[in-house]
Amino acid sequence: xxxxxxxxxxxxxxxxxxxxxxxxxxxxxxxxxxxxxxxxxxxxxxxxxxxxxxxxxxxxxxxxxxxxxxxxxxxxxxxxxxxxxxxxxxxxxxxxxxxxxxxxxxxxxxxxxxxxxxxxxxxxxxxxxxxxxxxxxxxxxxxxxxxxxxxxxxxxxxxxxxxxxxxxxxxxxxxxxxxxxxxxxx
Numbered sequence: 590x591x592x593x594x595x596x597x598x599x600x601x602x603x604x605x606x607x608x609x610x611x612x613x614x615x616x617x618x619x620x621x622x623x624x625x626x627x628x629x630x631x632x633x634x635x636x637x638x639x640x641x642x643x644x645x646x647x648x649x650x651x652x653x654x655x656x657x658x659x660x661x662x663x664x665x666x667x668x669x670x671x672x673x674x675x676x677x678x679x680x681x682x683x684x685x686x687x688x689x690x691x692x693x694x695x696x697x698x699x700x701x702x703x704x705x706x707x708x709x710x711x712x713x714x715x716x717x718x719x720x721x722x723x724x725x726x727x728x729x730x731x732x733x734x735x736x737x738x739x740x741x742x743x744x745x746x747x748x749x750x751x752x753x754x755x756x757x758x759x760x761x762x763x764x765x766x767x768x769x770x771x772x773x774x775x
Contacts, residue, residue, distance in 0.1 A: 591633065591725040592717070594735045595759040595775060597646040598624045603756055607674045608667040610699070610733075616645045624649050624757050629775065633725025636716045638662040638734065646757070647729040656729070661712025664731040668699020692750075706749070709737035717764065735759060742769040 599620030602609035616624075624646065632651040637643045639658045647656045670678060670687075678684035683697045695701035713728070720726045728734075732754055739752040742764065754760070754774075761773040 590717070590720060590722055590764055592762045592764045592769065593630050593633070593725070593727040593759065593775070594738065594762065595629065595646070595650070595727065595729050596732045596735055596754050596756055597638075597640070597642040597729060598649070599756040600642050602672070605674055607672055608670045610664040610667040610671055612672055613641045615641050616649075620756060621645075621649065627757050627775065630727070630761055631725075632727045634720055635727050635729070636662065637729045638664065638731055640664060640731070643729050643731070650729065651727070657716070659712045659716050661708050661715065662728070662730045662734050665702070665705040665733050666696065666700040668696035670696055671699070702749075705733065706737040706740065709734045710741045713738045732756075739769060739771070742767070744768045744770060 598616045600609060600614040601617045602612065602614050604617060604619065629650050632654050635647055635651055635654045635656040636659050637647045637656040639660050640663055644656065670684065687694050687696065692702060716728070717726055735754060736749050736752040739760070740747065740749040743752070759775045760771045761775060762769045762771050
């Protein structure tokens with residue numbers, strides 16, 4: 590089946606390079622304008638994260654399609670780092686410890702990257718399990734969610750951070766139930 594993975598449009602927090610996970614931030618004016626300049630594939634069954642930025646993006650891209658909200662597709666809970674950027678965190682020893690772990694340690698007061706990735710993969714599988722084989726599914730989610738899904742399923746295998754994508758962009762893929770092949774970038 591064809592699977593389209595689209596990262597939500599830009600928010601104010603994205604512009605300021607903040608950790609925006611569980612903060613329910615809307616799209617910013619620039620983010621809305623950027624979405625209008627990108628060509629998107631036709632929509633299959635539409636799945637979205639419950640976060641406002643994803644729902645708004647889905648409404649702008651596919652106004653005639655009712656999205657299915659999947660809570661497991663929400664962004665990571667960055668805990669004590671939420672809403673802050675690397676400059677604001679640069680003197681925080683907990684942040685340096687997290688950086689030194691290669692991003693593998695849990696965020697203080699938040700979610701561990703491993704738990705986050707498992708949750709995203711479970712949500713993705715839950716969504717596609719109800720999609721007929723010859724159909725298409727479109728996901729409007731977070732960058733981290735896309736990275737987790739592609740790290741787990743994409744061939745050739747690549748690391749989580751290799752799958753980063755800009756706001757409003759993503760991937761058109763083919764999924765055979767076990768592996769994903771990226772056919773095009775959005």
